[in-house]
Amino acid sequence: MGDVEKSKKKDKKKGPARLFEPMTLRGVTVRNRIWLPPMDTYSAFAQDGRPTPFHYQHYVSRAMGGFGMIIMESTAVAPEGRISPCDLGLWSDDQMDAWRWIVADAKAAGATMAVQLNHAGRKASTGCFAVGFDGESVPEEFGGWRTVCPSANAYGSLRAPRALGVDEIHTIVAQFRDAAWRAYDIGFDAVQIHAAHGYLLSQFLDPLINEREDEYGGSFENRIRILVDVVEAVRTVIPDDMPVLVRISATDWAAGGWDLDQSVDLAKVLKEHGVDLVDVSTGGLIPGVTIPVKPGYQVPFSEQIRSRADIPVTAVGLITKPKQAEKVLKAGQADVIEIGRAALRDPYWPLRAANKLGISIEEAPYPAQYVRGAFR
Numbered sequence: 034m035g036d037v038e039k040s041k042k043k044d045k046k047k048g049p050a051r052l053f054e055p056m057t058l059r060g061v062t063v064r065n066r067i068w069l070p071p072m073d074t075y076s077a078f079a080q081d082g083r084p085t086p087f088h089y090q091h092y093v094s095r096a097m098g099g100f101g102m103i104i105m106e107s108t109a110v111a112p113e114g115r116i117s118p119c120d121l122g123l124w125s126d127d128q129m130d131a132w133r134w135i136v137a138d139a140k141a142a143g144a145t146m147a148v149q150l151n152h153a154g155r156k157a158s159t160g161c162f163a164v165g166f167d168g169e170s171v172p173e174e175f176g177g178w179r180t181v182c183p184s185a186n187a188y189g190s191l192r193a194p195r196a197l198g199v200d201e202i203h204t205i206v207a208q209f210r211d212a213a214w215r216a217y218d219i220g221f222d223a224v225q226i227h228a229a230h231g232y233l234l235s236q237f238l239d240p241l242i243n244e245r246e247d248e249y250g251g252s253f254e255n256r257i258r259i260l261v262d263v264v265e266a267v268r269t270v271i272p273d274d275m276p277v278l279v280r281i282s283a284t285d286w287a288a289g290g291w292d293l294d295q296s297v298d299l300a301k302v303l304k305e306h307g308v309d310l311v312d313v314s315t316g317g318l319i320p321g322v323t324i325p326v327k328p329g330y331q332v333p334f335s336e337q338i339r340s341r342a343d344i345p346v347t348a349v350g351l352i353t354k355p356k357q358a359e360k361v362l363k364a365g366q367a368d369v370i371e372i373g374r375a376a377l378r379d380p381y382w383p384l385r386a387a388n389k390l391g392i393s394i395e396e397a398p399y400p401a402q403y404v405r406g407a408f409r
């Protein structure tokens with residue numbers, strides 16, 4: 034019996050793997066349910082927001098490794114919205130050409146390509162390996178800048194931000210819209226709006242951060258207003274068949290702050306406004322909280338949002354093993370699994386998972402060039 038034959042037999046014995054089932058969102062069918070979550074590589078070394086050959090290699094190799102959707106890292110909609118000076122950006126038409134080869138070649142390798150649009154708000158202008166000042170604000174003389182927030186309160190020891198005016202909020206909404214149009218023109222299949230991890234949009238959501246007394250603060254409806262405005266604005270510039278994903282922190286892990294119930298209510302509103310999937314993460318909003326980190330610790334949040342808001346969700350966070358991932362899908366706790374850090378050490382995670390789960394080599398997402406070296 035040949036290797037392909039053997040592998041097919043294994044497949045039958047174990048039943049079909051949910052991880053390798055395609056998934057359709059609007060007009061886009063993703064080849065499987067193993068996605069690469071956005072992970073900032075802080076590698077726009079010229080500090081101009083443009084991707085480099087590093088990004089090409091990083092993303093295209095993971096496309097060749099079989100990931101279904103690749104969500105490119107936090108990408109700033111304005112220069113002052115960068116987490117670090119070396120973040121990617123889509124704030125200008127001049128940046129667009131530097132993206133095209135990456136998106137085209139990752140798609141040619143079978144991946145569905147999305148980009149995470151972000152404004153870091155009070156967590157902008159922080160250091161990274163390339164500029165130093167890790168975990169701190171970058172001083173202005175080293176390329177840092179003054180940050181903004183719904184209210185003038187700082188994140189931990191980072192530099193104090195200034196509160197945004199209403200006109201500035203409207204400008205930021207337009208910046209998300211324009212960046213989404215650029216993403217569409219570049220050839221991205223989907224856009225993700227970053228409303229998690231304590232960056233600007235989530236700063237508005239959280240009552241422990243947002244102390245505004247105007248239409249963007251106070252009640253739940255007011256705190257979610259900027260995010261809903263962004264979703265609506267983005268929808269006006271991309272085709273109807275292009276999915277919009279929103280990443281949220283389902284809880285800030287702090288008493289009296291943003292929590293699961295508000296996340297469920299938010300997911301219902303987002304669905305009404307044309308959001309196709311909620312990428313469920315947690316934390317990053319309030320410094321110093323205790324997070325019960327362990328394998329799959331965020332899965333219960335995904336499960337709750339999926340069942341109570343009736344919207345497709347991802348599960349992410351210390352999901353590292355194929356069988357563990359498969360179990361989450363089979364139990365109906367999520368529609369998609371995101372493999373983050375494990376994919377930094379293994380760009381071929383999906384190919385390895387296919388072998389572990391008994392998927393035949395023919396059905397696994399191998400590039401034709403790599404079939405002779407398939408996991409057996």
Ligand SMILES: Cc1cc2nc3c(=O)[nH]c(=O)nc-3n(C[C@H](O)[C@H](O)[C@H](O)COP(=O)(O)O)c2cc1C
Nearest residue numbers: 070071072073106107349350351352372373374375
């Ligand atoms: C190096 C690194 C960079 C990250 N950058 C981002 C980012 O740009 N946007 C985002 O939403 N999450 C970011 N994350 C969080 C990941 O997307 C993911 O949610 C987290 O790593 C948990 O998943 P894991 O346990 O599979 O790694 C980052 C994580 C890492 C390790």
